[in-house]
Amino acid sequence: MSDMITADLVDLDLSADTKEAAARALAQRMVALGRVTDLEGFLADVAAREAQMPTGLDGGIGIPHCRSAHVTEPTLAFGRSPAGIDFGAADGPADLVFLIAAPAGADDAHLTILSALARRLMNSEFTDALRSTDDAATAAALIRGDQTPAASPATALTTTPTTTPAAKTVEGAGAGAADGGAGPEGAAGAAGTAAGDSQSTAATPAAASAGAAAASTARASARESGAEPGGDSGAEPGGDSGAGTTAGRPFRIVAVTSCPTGIAHTYMAAEALENAGREAGVELVVETQGSAGFTRLDPQVVAAADGVIFAHDVPVRDKDRFAGKPTVDVGVKAGINRPAELIGEVRERAARGEVTAGSAPSTPVERAGEAGEGYGTKLRKWLMSGVSYMVPFVAAGGLLLAIGFAIGGWQVNKAPSVMDHFMWTQADSWGALFFQIGGVAFKFLVPVLAGYIAYGMADRPGLVPGFVGGAIALDINAGFLGGLVAGLIAGAVVMGIQKVRIPAPVRGIMPVVVIPLISSAVVGFLMLVVIGKPIASAQKGLTDWLNGLTGTNAVLLGALLGLMMCFDLGGPVNKVAYTFATAGIAVSNPSDSAMKIMAAVMAAGMVPPLAMALATTVRGRLFTATERENGKAAWVLGASFISEGAIPFAAADPLRVIPSSMIGGAITGALSMAFGATLRAPHGGIFVVPLIGNPFLYLIAIAAGVCVTTALVVLLKSLRKPAPQAPADGSTAAPEAAANGTKEPVAA
Structure with missing residues (x-):
């Protein structure tokens, strides 16, 4: 290479x-x-x-x-x-x-x-x-790394280490044992050597993590044998008097760093934390979860740690390994910019007895937000956590209900329970079966929404009070508004409980008994006695307003929902519009207005990917070869109501693609409402057209938006200046040529 x-x-x-x-x-x-x-x-x-x-x-x-x-x-x-x-x-x-x-x-x-x-x-x-x-x-x-800066050891950018850190750790430890084993120059000296070697970037990140973990294990063994100052033998007088000691030994921290691409910030944060740990006199071992994979920290090292630092912007893998320890959870840049503060903070939490209850290994919201993040941003993340878990229930339940109506007719909601009456040869019985299964799935929507909002705020301890609050919201007819409020209250209550200093003997039962008990009681009391009725009244008012929408108001609402669906193509704004629509049909007998809103939302969401697919077909020379390939897939994605199919185009040219998509989506949403199209299914795209009211006019509304978006994208891309291109011979003259005004011809 x-x-x-x-x-x-x-x-x-x-x-x-x-x-x-x-x-x-x-x-x-x-x-x-x-x-x-x-x-x-x-x-x-x-x-x-x-x-x-x-x-x-x-x-x-x-x-x-x-x-x-x-x-x-x-x-x-x-x-x-x-x-x-x-x-x-x-x-x-x-x-x-x-x-x-x-x-x-x-x-x-x-x-x-x-x-x-x-x-x-x-x-x-x-x-x-x-x-x-x-x-x-x-x-x-x-x-x-071919040339070494003054006063700095070379760190060659190479992938061929002569000896891995883990191997050096073993060799050093063996040598130490042979030399006497019991003295600081023995096992402890070997551990120190291994720790230094683990910083070498001549080895892979995974090997570096393994070496650091082995070094920490070696140091722990040395302390247990009394070989290292500060060990259990009492070699270090003063106990806690040292700045970096805990009960006569160095304070131990394990850390995990990760960033979205796993290339740069992951390892920069690890280096910064390791350097700060050495300066603070604490033992700090980092697990880098980068794109090259990761090697898990030795379970013994994790078990022996006094605190945990997560510096990450993507979910921490196998996060539940660190449950029950004082934890600081921040973004990866905080690990780079203020590592010493993080070390101080985790030590303070350990001194106060604060612990975390752990979490599932993969969640949409792994933390409440990094330092400096506004409350609005945190709130959006919490709400999106609940919505992301709710959407599969919406899709499955809604499609089952729609299939039930398609097979059994519009009176299927009055059919008796299939437990009492089911005929294998009758279509009505099968329609009732699908309808009743879908109805059961829909009953989970509000509890799941509330439970996972609380989960996004407080991790796994928030699930129980969140689900309880959501179920109460369903019982008192507080609907989705009640679920939102219940989830936020549950998360806040759990976060408050977790801040209380708990005696060590009680910490083990906190996540299993104490937190679920207290938080569920508090959330239940608030929902049933204090705020449940006002929320139920607000929900009823919203439902009545939707049912009263006619004429111009309905068309304007359709245009607004269309704009929202196409603004960020599956992002938070898109999800708000989609959740608003699905909330209306998440009942056994949705109103006509609610089904019109659902139809408008799905139609508008299909516009961007279909328009990009059409644009790459009619004017392919305006797009790169990769975009033309993406355009082929966008046909299927758009037809399936997957707005994310347009994201590659929006990322490459947001100022042309996104406004064009929003205009087309607004037209489609407005026309769908004006035509009175209705939809009972929350998903499915063209595959649920038989379940749509006024299907012909509905398809015309989609086609109109697609054509408008396509025309705008083609026009705007045709007006842009061509980009500079490198010479075909691959010479180094491109930067100079670009500076002299050389332009790149439009791609064929």
């Missing part, structure tokens, strides 16, 4: 004034070398990653990165900006910009190279050397 960075990929006088311009300038160098095949497609992937979380880091570093199908091999481009570029860091603009491009199918070796750079960025001598050099080749050599 050729060098990941060469002098041709270095710009020591980066003149860009925005992060987008900086990414484009550096990406053009990658295109010139044939490392990136589609400039615009790659930049769209970079922008999509940037939208998830700013990539600016404290210390004047910007590290935009992504994995992309347009990258041929792992590549780094480096730019140094004299004026600084805002990448969203709290301490100001970045003067060192690293653009990391990884292929979509990058293997472990490739990702190890990238993670090695991420760790080196935490070394001040390394960044100082990059700021001071005047030679592009020297900068490239520094980044590759």
Whole structure:
């Protein structure tokens, strides 16, 4: 494999004034070398990653990165900006910009190279050397590890370690035992050596985690034998008097770091936490859950830990391993920017006796929100947690009800229980069977919504009071509004209980007995006695308002719902509109207005992917080869009412695709309401057209929106200026050519 960075990929006088311009300038160098095949497609992937979380880091570093199908091999481009570029860091603009491009199918070796750079960025001598050099080749050599900055050990970007950290740990431990075993120079010395070796980025991230875990285990063994100062032998006088000690030994922390792409921030946070741990005199072992996979921490190391730090932006895998320990849960950037504060915070929580109850290994909301996150953002995450778990019940129950009506007719809701009357040869009996199964599924909607809102706020302890509150909301006819409120109350009550300092003997039964008991009693009291009736009245008022919508009001509502469905293509706004619609039909006998709203929402949600599919068919030259392939899949996705089928197009060109989709969606929603189309099923796309009232006019409404969106997208894309393209020979002249005004012809 050729060098990941060469002098041709270095710009020591980066003149860009925005992060987008900086990414484009550096990406053009990658295109010139044939490392990136589609400039615009790659930049769209970079922008999509940037939208998830700013990539600016404290210390004047910007590290935009992504994995992309347009990258041929792992590549780094480096730019140094004299004026600084805002990448969203709290301490100001970045003067060192690293653009990391990884292929979509990058293997472990490739990702190890990238993670090695991420760790080196935490070394001040390394960044100082990059700021001071005047030679592009020297900068490239520094980044590759071919040249060592002053007073800093080299960290070569290589994937061929001579000895893994785990192996060194074993060898060192054996040598220590042979030399006497019982002294600090024995097992403890070996542990120290292993700990140092575990920081080496010459090994894979998984091996580094294994080495660090082995080192911690070796140190624990040394302490138990009295070999290490601070062990159980009492070699260290003073007990808790040391800044980093707990009961005569160092405070022990295990940490997990992860980021959306698992390339850069994951390993930078690990490095920052490890450095801060050494400075604080605590034992800190990190498990990096990156794209290259992860090696679980030794269960003995986890069991011996006094506290846990989660620095992550994606769900922590196997999170329940850390249940019952004081925990700090933040975003990955907090692990990079303020590791010492996190260590101090977890020690304070341990001193107060605060523990967490653990959680399932994979949830849509793994934490209440990182530091600095506004309440509105947290609230949205909590609500989306409940909605995401509720939607499968809506789809299954709604489709079963719709099938029941299709087979048994509109009077199927009056059929007797199939437990009492079921004839194998009668269609009415089968219709009643499907209808009654769907009705049972629908009874779970409100409890599931409330339960998983509370789950998003307080993890697993929130489930019981959430489900109880949701069931009460259903019983008192408080509906979905009651479920929302019950879930929020349940989560808040559990979070409050978890903040109370609990004596150690009681902690074991807290998540199983105490928290469910107290929280369920509090939530039940509030729902039945205090706020249940007002919420039920509000729910009734909303239902009456929907039933009264006619004429212009109904058309305007359809247009508004269409705009919402196409605004973020499956995101929070889309889910709000969808939940609003499904709430109306989640009863045995929905009103005509509720079924019209459901029809309008589904019709509008089908518009964006169908329009993108049509646009790539009629004017394919306006789209990249990848987009044309995505367009083929978008036909099926759109027909199935999967709005997410348009996301690749919106990510690549949001200013043209999203407004066009919103206009088409609004037209479709308004026409569907005006035509009086009705829908009992909450999902299904064209496959449930037989269940739609006024199906012909309904399809016309969809076709109208698709045509309008297609026409707008084609028009707007036709007006844009063509992008610059690298020379066909793959020479390095592309950046200069772009600067001189060379343009890229429109793709054929």
